[in-house]
Amino acid sequence: MKKNVQIKGTKDGIVVFLDDEASVSEIETELFERLKEQNQATEKEEKLLVKVQLGNRLFSPEEETRITNIINENSQMQISAFYSDVITKKEAREWKEREQVYSMATIVRSGQVLHVPGDFLLIGDVNPGGQIRANGNVFVLGDIKGIIHAGFEGNKQAVIAGKFLYPSQVRIADKFFGFDSEDYKEIEDTELFSAYISEKNEIVIDEIHKIRKIRPEISNFQGGR
Structure with missing residues (x-):
């Protein structure tokens, strides 16, 4: 029986x-x-x-x-x-929001705050005084002169990619790094960089290709030869 x-x-x-x-x-x-x-x-x-x-x-x-x-x-x-081996509709919706990549083509102007529950891709600039907040990663195809806050709800595995220029600030979880000092005022670098929290629990600004080694889970493409 x-x-x-x-x-x-x-x-x-x-x-x-x-x-x-x-x-x-x-x-x-x-x-x-x-x-x-x-x-x-x-x-x-x-x-x-x-x-x-x-x-x-x-x-x-x-x-x-x-x-x-x-x-x-x-x-x-x-x-x-x-x-249970199944999840509720609410849990499924929250999971989808966390895993989804939100994209937008615009300029984030002074006083604007964009907040998304997952990863965020911006095609455009972030002006001084503008701010992006994302619970996941943030990727900016443009100049960053405002504030980028990835891992907004405490995710220290989040990363940021973009062109960090004066007077931008990079924030990941509860850590931050500022490009708002005089040392960065004359920099006009056109290269993309990455920002992540290192094993020493501090934000590191590094070459863009380092992301795939630091956070390999970001790349999930299975095709190619």
Whole structure:
């Protein structure tokens, strides 16, 4: 007879596996019976934290509450979290926003602030006083004279690429590097550079081709010979 409920010890601790093809009522009945049998054979002791694996489905908040009550009331276990192999629409939407590359062809003027949830590609200049904020990476095909803030929500793996000119500022997560001193005032470099946080936890300005070595995950093209 197929078991709809399995309780196993793993390297991550105790996991309760629930068959994703069984109905919730079948799972509740079998879970209650299994726990009642086990509880009679064990002494009362401190609650053990367990994870519940739902497989290829999601439970509603009400269904999670019912499962939680059954486990809490009929065993020495306490649920630490529910896990599923699928994600909600909200999680899928958030994932898409994080992974998406947003692009725009414009000039970011003084006082403007552009904020995107993923990576950002700007074809144009960032004027002094203009600002770009992105939760991911920022790539600018133009002159950067304003503020570029990549990894805005704390992602220290984010990178920035572009032409950094006076009086620009580069920010990644909580780190920043300024080109706003007199030392950079006369520079009119036309080369593209990259900015990233090094192993020493500081922003480094380097040659553009270094990005593929520092952050190889940025390049995902599989074609070519």
